[in-house]
Every structure is written in structure tokens, then in C-alpha cells.
Amino acid sequence: MKLILGMLVFTMALPVFGQDAAKGAKLFKKCVACHGKKAEGKKSQKAPRLAGQHSWYIVTQLIAFKTKKRKNPPMLPFVRKLTPEQMADLGAYLESIK
Numbered sequence: 634m635k636l637i638l639g640m641l642v643f644t645m646a647l648p649v650f651g652q653d654a655a656k657g658a659k660l661f662k663k664c665v666a667c668h669g670k671k672a673e674g675k676k677s678q679k680a681p682r683l684a685g686q687h688s689w690y691i692v693t694q695l696i697a698f699k700t701k702k703r704k705n706p707p708m709l710p711f712v713r714k715l716t717p718e719q720m721a722d723l724g725a726y727l728e729s730i731k
């Protein structure tokens with residue numbers, strides 16, 4: 634019962650949880666200094682290409698950075714304040730561009 638309830642809440646939360654590529658595009662303005670205008674990556678910053686990456690991968694990595702499971706000191710100030718909704722928006726945006 635608990636599981637079914639949990640799944641129900643999860644399913645209902647999804648649309649609320651963003652995945653709004655337009656919002657993601659706005660949020661990504663803070664990331665372009667390192668990852669490039671079109672998320673093409675920047676070798677000088679050692680920042681990889683993100684364009685076209687799977688949304689779920691973007692989100693899992695952002696969570697890993699925020700929780701310091703994956704170490705990335707230069708990016709920490711930028712991910713520290715991201716909410717799960719904003720991470721989903723960023724993922725949706727990055728997945729949508731090439």
C-alpha cells in the first residue's frame with residue numbers, strides 16, 4: 634500500500650516538477666562561462682559538452698555534485714542552490730539541444 638501511494642504521489646508530482654526546457658535555457662545562462670553558449674563544452678575550462686546529453690544523466694550528476702558525492706569544486710557554487718525542479722528544467726533543456 635505504501636509503495637502504491639508513493640508511486641501515485643511520484644506520478645502526480647512529475648508535471649509539477651518542471652522539465653521545462655524554456656526555464657532550463659534561462660538557468661543555463663549561469664553555466665555558459667564554462668560549458669559554452671550552446672553547451673558545446675570548453676577545453677580551457679575542462680568543462681565537457683552537455684548538449685544532447687540525457688536529461689536523467691544531467692540530473693543525477695547535478696545531484697552528485699550538490700551532495701559532494703562527485704567532487705567538482707569549481708561548479709559547487711553554481712549547483713548548491715539548484716532545486717530538483719531547476720535540475721529537471723536544465724536536463725530538459727540540455728537534452729533538447731544538439
Ligand code: HEC
Nearest residue numbers: 663664667678679680681691694695705707708711712723
Ligand atoms: C566554473 C566553471 C563551471 C561552471 C560555471 C559550471 N560548470 Fe559544469 N562542469 C565544470 C567542469 C570543470 C566539469 C567537469 C568535472 C569533472 O572533471 O568531473 C563540469 C561537469 C558538469 C557535468 C557533468 C558532465 C559529465 O559528462 O559527467 C554537468 C551535468 C554539468 N557540469 C552541468 C553544469 C550546469 C547545469 C551548470 C550551471 C548551473 C554548470 N555545469 C556550471 C565546470 C563548470
